[in-house]
Amino acid sequence: xxxxxxxxGLKTQFFTQDGVVNAVSGIDFDLNEGETLGIVGESGCGKxxxxxxxxxxxxxxxxxxxxxxxxxxxxxxxSMDNEExxxxxxxxxxxxxxxxxxxxxxxxxxxxxxxxxxxxxLGMDKSQARKRAIELLELVRIPDAASRIDDYPxxxxxxxxxxxxxxxxxxxxPQLLVxxxxxxxxxxxxxxxxxxxxxxxxxEIGMAVIWITHDLxxxxxxxxxxxxxxxxxxxESADVKDLYADPRHPYTLGLLxxxxxxxxxxxxxxxxxxxxxxxxxxxxxxxxxASRCRFALDRCLEENPQLETVAxxxxxxCWVDVAGGKR
Amino acid sequence: MPNNDILLxxxxxxxxxxxxxxxxxxxxxxxxRAVDGLNFFIRRGETLGLVGESGCGKxxxxxxxLQLYRPTxxxxxxxxxxxxxxxxxxxxxxxxxxxxxxxxxxxxxxxxxxxxxxxxxxxxxxxxxxxxxxxxxxxxLLEVVGLNxxxxxxxxxxxxxxxxxxIGVARALAVQPDLIVCDEPISALDVSIQAQIINLLxxxxxxxxxxxxxxxxxxxxxxxxxxxVAVMYLGKIVELTTRTELxxxxxxxxxxxxxxxxxxxxxxxxxxxxxxxxxxxxPSPANPPTGCHFHTRCGVKIEGTCDVVEPEFKDVGELxxxxxxxxx
Numbered sequence: 001x002x003x004x005x006x007x008x009g010l011k012t013q014f015f016t017q018d019g020v021v022n023a024v025s026g027i028d029f030d031l032n033e034g035e036t037l038g039i040v041g042e043s044g045c046g047k048x049x050x051x052x053x054x055x056x057x058x059x060x061x062x063x064x065x066x067x068x069x070x071x072x073x074x075x076x077x078x079s080m081d082n083e084e085x086x087x088x089x090x091x092x093x094x095x096x097x098x099x100x101x102x103x104x105x106x107x108x109x110x111x112x113x114x115x116x117x118x119x120x121x122l123g124m125d126k127s128q129a130r131k132r133a134i135e136l137l138e139l140v141r142i143p144d145a146a147s148r149i150d151d152y153p154x155x156x157x158x159x160x161x162x163x164x165x166x167x168x169x170x171x172x173x174p175q176l177l178v179x180x181x182x183x184x185x186x187x188x189x190x191x192x193x194x195x196x197x198x199x200x201x202x203x204e205i206g207m208a209v210i211w212i213t214h215d216l217x218x219x220x221x222x223x224x225x226x227x228x229x230x231x232x233x234x235x236e237s238a239d240v241k242d243l244y245a246d247p248r249h250p251y252t253l254g255l256l257x258x259x260x261x262x263x264x265x266x267x268x269x270x271x272x273x274x275x276x277x278x279x280x281x282x283x284x285x286x287x288x289x290a291s292r293c294r295f296a297l298d299r300c301l302e303e304n305p306q307l308e309t310v311a312x313x314x315x316x317x318c319w320v321d322v323a324g325g326k327r
Numbered sequence: 328m329p330n331n332d333i334l335l336x337x338x339x340x341x342x343x344x345x346x347x348x349x350x351x352x353x354x355x356x357x358x359x360r361a362v363d364g365l366n367f368f369i370r371r372g373e374t375l376g377l378v379g380e381s382g383c384g385k386x387x388x389x390x391x392x393l394q395l396y397r398p399t400x401x402x403x404x405x406x407x408x409x410x411x412x413x414x415x416x417x418x419x420x421x422x423x424x425x426x427x428x429x430x431x432x433x434x435x436x437x438x439x440x441x442x443x444x445x446x447x448x449x450x451x452x453x454x455x456x457x458x459x460x461x462x463x464x465x466x467x468l469l470e471v472v473g474l475n476x477x478x479x480x481x482x483x484x485x486x487x488x489x490x491x492x493x494i495g496v497a498r499a500l501a502v503q504p505d506l507i508v509c510d511e512p513i514s515a516l517d518v519s520i521q522a523q524i525i526n527l528l529x530x531x532x533x534x535x536x537x538x539x540x541x542x543x544x545x546x547x548x549x550x551x552x553x554x555x556v557a558v559m560y561l562g563k564i565v566e567l568t569t570r571t572e573l574x575x576x577x578x579x580x581x582x583x584x585x586x587x588x589x590x591x592x593x594x595x596x597x598x599x600x601x602x603x604x605x606x607x608x609x610p611s612p613a614n615p616p617t618g619c620h621f622h623t624r625c626g627v628k629i630e631g632t633c634d635v636v637e638p639e640f641k642d643v644g645e646l647x648x649x650x651x652x653x654x655x
Contacts, residue, residue, distance in 0.1 A: 042517040157608040187380035187544065189605045192588035196604050214518055217547075217590030221597030240594045258522035260551030262574070262589045263596070269529070270551070272522030276487050 010068035038223030094169035100161035376553030432491035
C-alpha cells in the first residue's frame with residue numbers, strides 16, 4: 001500500500017501569558033492509503049492540535065507550528081502558502097468535528113452548507129451542486145433527503161447533524177477524512193449508527209481515515225492502526241490487535257486497566273492511573289509519564305525515551321520492557 | 328449483601344412539565360412527560376444503576392426522588408415515610424439523609440466559596456456542628472475522600488476536575504446520609520481519572536454503608552458499579568434486573584440494542600460481534616408514541632399490539648422485570 005501521509009517531527013506550541021505550552025512535542029507517523037488510524041489520548045494530550053496543525057487550522061497567534069514536515073501526495077502541507085492549503089483543505093482532506101450542534105451554521109439551510117464546497121472546489125453551478133448535495137445526503141442515509149435539504153440545522157437531531165457534517169466532508173471525494181471525536185457528543189445507539197456508516201463509506205469510497213477519540217472501545221472496532229498520545233508525544237503505536245493484546249507502554253496498560261468492560265465477568269476493582277497529567281507549560285525533564293508510572297526507574301526521570309521498535313509495526317517510547325517483565 | 332431492608336420505594340412516579348402558550352394568559356397546551364410512571368425499590372446498602380440515553384428522564388427521576396422537583400403523581404417512600412406528602416421543616420430533616428453528587432464538577436461548586444465553606448455548608452445548614460469542631464470535621468472529610476486536609480482554605484479553581492469531584496463527594500458525605508443520588512458523577516472526567524472516582528465511591532459505600540442510585544449513560548460503568556440495573560427509555564423503565572442477568576439474559580429489545588451498541592475495547596471481539604443498529608432517533612417526550620414507547624424503533628414489534636397497547640411492567644422471576652409484549 002502506498003503511503004498517503006507522512007508526518008515527521010511535528011511540533012506545535014502556544015505562546016501564552018503564562019508561558020510556552022508544548023501542545024505537540026515532535027511526533028512522527030505514517031498513514032497508508034485506505035487505512036484507518038486511531039489517535040487515542042486524554043484531554044490536553046495534543047491529539048486534536050496535531051491534526052489541526054496538519055490542516056493548518058491552528059489559530060496564530062497564540063499558536064505556532066514550530067517545526068516538522070507533513071508530506072501528503074508529494075507535497076509538504078506545513079510549507080504550503082495559504083492559497084495552496086485552501087485547495088487541499090476540504091477538497092483532498094476533509095474534517096468533521098466533535099460537536100455537530102456548533103459546527104453547522106444555524107442561519108443557512110443544509111443545502112447551502114453542503115453545496116458550498118462543491119461550488120468552491122469543484123466549480124459546480126447552483127443546480128448541479130444541489131443535485132449532488134441530495135445525492136450526498138442519500139449517501140449518508142438521511143431519509144427523504146430531497147425534501148429535507150432545505151431544512152435548517154435546528155430541524156435535525158444530533159445524529160442527523162453529524163451525518164450532514166460527514167456528507168459535507170465527503171463532497172469532494174477526499175483521500176483522507178479527519179474525524180475529531182465525532183461521536184463523543186452523541187448517545188451510544190447513535191454512536192453505533194455513525195461508526196457503522198463510516199465503516200461502510202470507507203469501503204465504498206476507499207478513503208483513509210484519522211479518527212481521534214478518548215474512547216478505547218470505539219477505536220477497537222474501527223481502526224487498523226492506533227497511536228496513543230500522552231502530553232504531546234506519541235508513546236505507543238501499533239496495529240490495533242497488537243495494541244490491545246500486547247500493550248507495551250505503562251500508560252496504555254493503565255488506560256486499559258482503568259476502564260470497566262461491558263463483558264467483564266465479576267465485579268473486579270479497577271486499577272486507576274494515580275495522579276494527574278503533567279503541566280504542558282512546565283514539562284518535567286525525562287519521560288512525561290514518569291511521575292504516574294508504576295514501573296518508573298531513575299533513568300525515566302532524567303531521559304525522555306524515543307519511540308523504539310519492539311515488534312513488527314509496533315513502536316514504544318519507554319525505558320522499561322513491560323511485556324518481558326524486565327525492569 | 329442482598330437483604331430485605333428496603334430503603335427507598337418508588338410507586339408510579341410521574342414528573343410532567345407543562346408546555347404553555349401565550350404571554351399574559353398562559354394556556355396549558357400539553358406536557359413533557361419526562362418521567363411517566365416508575366416503580367422500583369432500592370435496598371439498604373445496594374447500588375441501583377439507572378441507564379438510558381439523553382432525554383430519557385433519568386436525571387429527572389433522581390431529582391424527583393429527592394423532591395427537588397415535586398412529582399406530578401406517585402409516591403416516594405424513604406424509610407417508610409412518603410416524601411411527597413412532607414413539607415417544610417419535616418422535609419428538610421429528611422433531606423439530611425439523602426444527598427446528591429452532580430455531573431459537572433466545574434459548575435456544581437461555587438467559585439467564590441472556599442473548600443471549607445463548600446463542604447461545611449450542609450453541616451451548618453442542618454445545625455450539626457459549628458466553629459472549631461466544624462473545621463475539624465471538614466478536614467476529616469477531605470482526608471476521607473483522598474484530599475489533603477490543608478486544602479480547606481483553597482478555592483475550587485485551584486483543583487483539577489477529579490479533585491473537584493472529590494470535593495463534591497465530601498460535601499455529600501458531610502451530613503452522613505443513607506442515600507446518595509449520583510447523577511453522572513464521572514461523565515465529565517478523563518478516562519484515567521474516572522477509575523479513581525469509581526473506586527472512591529465503592530470504598531466509601533463499604534466504609535459508610537451507603538446506598539446509591541447511580542445515574543449514567545455508560546452501560547459498562549453502570550454494570551461495573553451496580554448490583555441491579557434499570558434501563559430507561561422515554562420516561563419509563565423498560566427492564567430492571569441484576570447486573571449479571573442484564574448482560575447474560577437481556578429480554579427487552581431496547582436493552583439488547585443498547586448492549587450491542589456499547590463498544591468493547593477488544594478488536595478481536597469487536598470483529599465477531601453482531602450489532603443491532605437502531606434506526607432513527609428517540610421520539611419527543613412531549614408527544615410520545617402510542618402503545619409501547621419503543622415500537623417506532625423496534626425490530627421485533629407486533630403490528631396491532633405494540634403500537635396500540637402499552638406493555639405491562641411484568642415480573643418474570645429471578646428479580647427480573649420487563650415491559651415488552653414479546654416476553655411471555
